[in-house]
Amino acid sequence: MTDNKLINLVNISKSYGENIVLDELNLYIRENEFLTLLGPSGCGKTTTLRIIGGFENPDKGQVIFEGKDISKLAPNERQLNTVFQKYALFTHMTIAENIAFGLKVKKKSKEYIKDKIKYALKLVNLDGFENRMPDSLSGGQQQRIAIARAIVNEPKVLLLDEPLGALDLKLRQDMQYELIRLKNELGITFIYVTHDQEEALTMSDTVVVMNQGYIQQIGSPEDIYNEPQNAFVADFIGESNILPSIMVEDKLVNILGANFVCVDTGFGVNKPVDVVIRPEDIDLVKPEEGIIKGVVTSLLFKGVHYEMEVKAHGHDWLVHSTDLVPVGNEVGIWVDPFDIQIMHKPESEDEEATQLDI
Amino acid sequence: MVKKFIKKFYVGLILIFLYAPIFILIGLSFNKSKSRAKWGGFTLHWYKELFQNQSIMNALYTTLIIALLSALIATLIGTAASLAISNMKKTPRAILVAITNIPMLNADIVTGISLMLLFVAMRFTLGFSSVLISHITFNIPYVILSVMPKIKQLNPHTYEAALDLGASPIYAFFKVILPDIFPGVLTGFFLAFTMSLDDFVITHFTKGPQINTLSTKIYTEVRKGIKPEIYALSTLMFIAVLLLLILINRRNAEKK
Numbered sequence: 001m002t003d004n005k006l007i008n009l010v011n012i013s014k015s016y017g018e019n020i021v022l023d024e025l026n027l028y029i030r031e032n033e034f035l036t037l038l039g040p041s042g043c044g045k046t047t048t049l050r051i052i053g054g055f056e057n058p059d060k061g062q063v064i065f066e067g068k069d070i071s072k073l074a075p076n077e078r079q080l081n082t083v084f085q086k087y088a089l090f091t092h093m094t095i096a097e098n099i100a101f102g103l104k105v106k107k108k109s110k111e112y113i114k115d116k117i118k119y120a121l122k123l124v125n126l127d128g129f130e131n132r133m134p135d136s137l138s139g140g141q142q143q144r145i146a147i148a149r150a151i152v153n154e155p156k157v158l159l160l161d162e163p164l165g166a167l168d169l170k171l172r173q174d175m176q177y178e179l180i181r182l183k184n185e186l187g188i189t190f191i192y193v194t195h196d197q198e199e200a201l202t203m204s205d206t207v208v209v210m211n212q213g214y215i216q217q218i219g220s221p222e223d224i225y226n227e228p229q230n231a232f233v234a235d236f237i238g239e240s241n242i243l244p245s246i247m248v249e250d251k252l253v254n255i256l257g258a259n260f261v262c263v264d265t266g267f268g269v270n271k272p273v274d275v276v277i278r279p280e281d282i283d284l285v286k287p288e289e290g291i292i293k294g295v296v297t298s299l300l301f302k303g304v305h306y307e308m309e310v311k312a313h314g315h316d317w318l319v320h321s322t323d324l325v326p327v328g329n330e331v332g333i334w335v336d337p338f339d340i341q342i343m344h345k346p347e348s349e350d351e352e353a354t355q356l357d358i
Numbered sequence: 359m360v361k362k363f364i365k366k367f368y369v370g371l372i373l374i375f376l377y378a379p380i381f382i383l384i385g386l387s388f389n390k391s392k393s394r395a396k397w398g399g400f401t402l403h404w405y406k407e408l409f410q411n412q413s414i415m416n417a418l419y420t421t422l423i424i425a426l427l428s429a430l431i432a433t434l435i436g437t438a439a440s441l442a443i444s445n446m447k448k449t450p451r452a453i454l455v456a457i458t459n460i461p462m463l464n465a466d467i468v469t470g471i472s473l474m475l476l477f478v479a480m481r482f483t484l485g486f487s488s489v490l491i492s493h494i495t496f497n498i499p500y501v502i503l504s505v506m507p508k509i510k511q512l513n514p515h516t517y518e519a520a521l522d523l524g525a526s527p528i529y530a531f532f533k534v535i536l537p538d539i540f541p542g543v544l545t546g547f548f549l550a551f552t553m554s555l556d557d558f559v560i561t562h563f564t565k566g567p568q569i570n571t572l573s574t575k576i577y578t579e580v581r582k583g584i585k586p587e588i589y590a591l592s593t594l595m596f597i598a599v600l601l602l603l604i605l606i607n608r609r610n611a612e613k614k
Contacts, residue, residue: 090516153523
């Protein structure tokens, strides 16, 4: 990844009738970056991707690609290729013909095309599939052909629209590794759209969390997970306890009536804030050793850990722990200072959606 | 055992009712005697007469030309229309689909008289071209009917994928969309072709005095009294349609 801005989206707005999908969106993508647009359905992530690909025209704003405004160019005039959600293979053509499609349009020589097909199939681990028909392939194989078909055109940027959405869990995890490997081998920029937070955290250099047409947070996967900037991000990325609290002073926060030591400063004195604590960051200790006391109300075995709910100070705390505490037992809750993430409290829902889009 | 027999008997009865008239007709076409009541022995005489009857041969020629041309033109227009309709927003699309369905449900005689009135009002001379235009008109809905479902089955992203890979919209249409909807287009063509072959009422009102298709020709002949050549002609038409049907079914079965 370099600092060179390859794509720059400037003040992009898009609405369908009354429904505003994107509002003054600004975002840049660096060369050789794996950037993921993450958000719930209807958040505008797919629309953003389709605007970059040229399948939708923004009502306002510009798409700058290598310093040139490409907003008005048709999809076939852009140096980008897309991998679609449902593969969109040409069902009446063989695999080889599918992969050759873009090259034939560009009038490449027969030799060149043949070499490219071979190279692409090898890259996606499907050697020898030249004469198969798309229908005879499994979902995962079809998706890999769709990727091969896109990359033989040597695009500078590959757009991927929920490419793993239709695959089962095991295959999806395999394909995640495959995509990371491909990205490293090809050395091109990936823009990836998904609603699956695990996928986003696993593969990306940069995650862009979106909601209701606004960017909520941009950052590395670690930043997004460990330091969510608002309750939406905290709630959407992984499971979390979001607690309305009062910032007593720097490095001290009052959560549900008990004072917790934290590491954040600069929120003012006696200001209402939201606190995020990840369930795996809560330590269950002996009742007298905890900051607050509670009673275990439910217990679920999840394989890697136990998922417990602890009722303490009127709130059900979600706790992930490898140690089992039976239902009904009294426990103490302890949270390390650096595991407490303080966030500004939005005044209204509108502000919640817009506060990061300044 | 008895149940099985009754089942078979019932199916047999249905088939007899359906096909007995046609078999009688076929039988009569080989009857040496001109009488409908008496079997005078086997002959191919009426078939010979038929092929020597210039006016019937002219009518056959007109029928085939009109069926072919009208089916072809209706297929072009209908396919284009289907593509446009399926790209419309929901409400206008529903309205247009309903409008294109009306001509199919409308009584032929109403369509026929309206078309005739339109041609007369526009001082358009009734003849070959007025019949052709009429046939195109009533064929278009059948093409739309068979092409629309195929378009609905299309993955909307295949067209975008083709554009994405650098294809122009026209290239993408011929390389990606058309092959996928082609079975529907072909069905539409054959449907239109048979509809045109079949039609009597609309042709009758829009043809003018100069030309005849087979159906209008048979109608005028019958009014003068049925000649056994007409049995022969009808037999040949039946066999032609039968062969066409077997051909289409074979093709469909192979596809599966």
